[in-house]
Amino acid sequence: MLNVVKFQKDSVLLVRLSGIIQEGVDFNALIGQIPGSELIISCKEVQRINSSGVKLWIQYFQKLAATGKKLRLVECSPAIVEQINLIVNFACGAKVESVYLPFACGSCKAQFVSLFNTDDLKKVLDSLPEPACPKCKNKTMFDDIPGEYFEFLNR
Numbered sequence: 001m002l003n004v005v006k007f008q009k010d011s012v013l014l015v016r017l018s019g020i021i022q023e024g025v026d027f028n029a030l031i032g033q034i035p036g037s038e039l040i041i042s043c044k045e046v047q048r049i050n051s052s053g054v055k056l057w058i059q060y061f062q063k064l065a066a067t068g069k070k071l072r073l074v075e076c077s078p079a080i081v082e083q084i085n086l087i088v089n090f091a092c093g094a095k096v097e098s099v100y101l102p103f104a105c106g107s108c109k110a111q112f113v114s115l116f117n118t119d120d121l122k123k124v125l126d127s128l129p130e131p132a133c134p135k136c137k138n139k140t141m142f143d144d145i146p147g148e149y150f151e152f153l154n155r
């Protein structure tokens, strides 16, 4: 089940998506009217999206992009980043502004995500950040395959 919380500021509508995107998700009903020219989609809390969800996502956001709305994807969770990488038109012309990176701690095995601005990421791909573990403060490592996770940055 998908939840949507909306904030309108001037001509920009921010929608925060949370939950699971799957068959039956009705983006039209959940997001409703978009009065301004710009839509920011925050995907921080999207845990999962399956193939039916991907179809509905692309249908909805492609249509929106075609009407001239400017789309921005922010705080993309690993589940969303995976789709952005797998499916070339998943972003539907949206700028992918920030993404969560998964990290794992070698000392205490904690797993967590950390938010990065995509423009900043492009500059540090050769030596990825190693944020301190929130539990034990030791250095952590990026917990995915860089060649796959950052594929979209090359487009």
Ligand SMILES: [Zn+2]
Residues within 6 Å of the ligand: 105, 106, 107, 108, 109, 110, 133, 134, 135, 136, 137, 138
């Ligand atoms: Zn740790």
